[in-house]
Amino acid sequence: MKLKWSAVAALAVFAGAAHAQSSVTLYGAIDSGLVYQSTAASSFAPNAHNNGHVFAVKDGGIYGSFWGLKGSEDIGGGYKVNFKLQGVFNSSSGKLGLADTTGGTAVFNQQTTVGISGPFGTFDAGRQYTPMIYAMADTDVRSAQYFGSILGAWLGLNQAAGWPGTNTNVPIGALYDSNALVYQSPKFYGASAGLEYAPGGVPGQIQGGTRESAVLRYSNYGLNLAAVYYNAHDTNLAAATPTGLDNNRFYYLGAKYTIRGVSVSASYGIGKNPSNTSQADYEMISGGLGYQFNPFFRITSGFYYLKDRNNSANHSSEYAVGAEYNLSKRTIAYAQVGYVANRGTMNQTIVYGQPVAPGVSTTAAMIGLRHNF
Structure with missing residues (x-):
């Protein structure tokens, strides 16, 4: 009888160990407020018209x-298989977020990825945030927020x-890319690289709908640096037959430095249609200043200038x-x-x-209030 119970206990331990090797987490945030x-x-x-x-x-x-x-x-061996499904919703109406197709929505419109991570870095496949948007957020005192930030300025170029x-x-550029393959290197003395390629999947047209980008980042000693190159074919031509037209290019250089609670940022970007620069050729300049008074309270500010070249x-x-105040974690x-x-x-x-x-x-x-769960 003792032997039998020992075997049951051993199986329970092994089952628990196997279960501990994998996990699934539900997460998100609700952000709502009053705007004038x-x-x-x-x-x-x-x-x-105005x-x-x-x-509202x-x-x-x-x-x-x-x-x-x-x-x-x-x-095992320091390697993990990962997946992520993530989508936005409108907290004031309950509507789902936008998809690539005009007028369409999607449950998981931000990320639907599966990939592997290990000593080599991470590799993810599927719809996901582009590496360029992380680089822009890291070099903006306003952190690419939805209200008055580098994100809004970049969207201004697109508008x-x-x-x-x-x-x-x-x-111009991209916030999300579908069908994307993204590699993110580990940091080496603060430096890292992100590489993206998204096949278009268009029969008979190898360049149709393809997207590629490269991002170099440095983060150490309070200094964040970023350089972005993004290029795409057939962008926003959903109503036309893909031809492989190279019509979306974006360059970006940004920096942010933080010392003793004070943060300063600056950036410069160019967005254009390389196949027809007379149709789209824009310049973006930003600057930011912020101060972290204590772990709970901070103030940030930014200036964002756009010009049609x-x-x-x-x-x-x-x-x-x-101004942001942390009521809790x-x-x-x-x-x-x-x-x-x-x-x-x-x-x-x-x-936004x-x-x-x-x-x-x-x-x-x-x-407003933002609550994470």
Whole structure:
């Protein structure tokens, strides 16, 4: 009898050990607040009109609300197999996030990846964030937030280039790429590299819909540096037959330095259509300043300038200031205000998803809560 119970106990131990080697986690965040904007438009169309001020409940003052599932299995030798499913939703309406197709939505529109990690770094396959967006966030004091940041400035380039704001397939750079293969190297004395290739999967056209990018990053001693190259074919031509046209290129250099709670950032970027620079050729310049008063409270500010290199009359300047207070490890209260001066055909926004009419200046303010789970 003792032998029998010993065997049962041994099996239970081994079963527990096997179970401990893998895990699945449900995670996410809800971010909602009140926003006021002095001018607003119904869309990002080049002929959109100013409809006047707007006051509303708004999702995503810091980042969008999202949820996901992620898991990891230890296969030994320092290697793990990982997966991630993640998608955004609108906390004020319950709607799902945008997909690549105009008007479409997707449950997991941000990440649907499976991959492997180990001493060599990580390799992931599927729809995922592009390496360029992490590099931009690391070199922006405002951390590429949804309100007044390098993310909004980069989206401003896309709006000027004709992005309708109703899909995730933008004409300059990319926030997400579908069918992507991404390798991220380990850090070596603070330096790392990210490489991406996304086959287009178009029959008879090897270049049709393909995307490739390379990112170099350095992070050490309070200094973050980033260099980005992104190139894509047939971007935002969903209504046309893919031809392999090289029409999306983005270059970016950024830096951020933090010492004794003070953070300073600066960046320079160029976005264009290399097949037709007369159609799209834009410049982006940013600067930021922030201070971490204590582990719970910080203030950040940023300046973001956009210019049409084909027409100097089209330019835009944005200023944003935000304060964040950690109520707990999972909950942040925030307040922020911004102003954008749009000239010519530029329609840079302050708040992600809240359009501004071309050539119209506006002021926006938002307060809200973000809770992570």
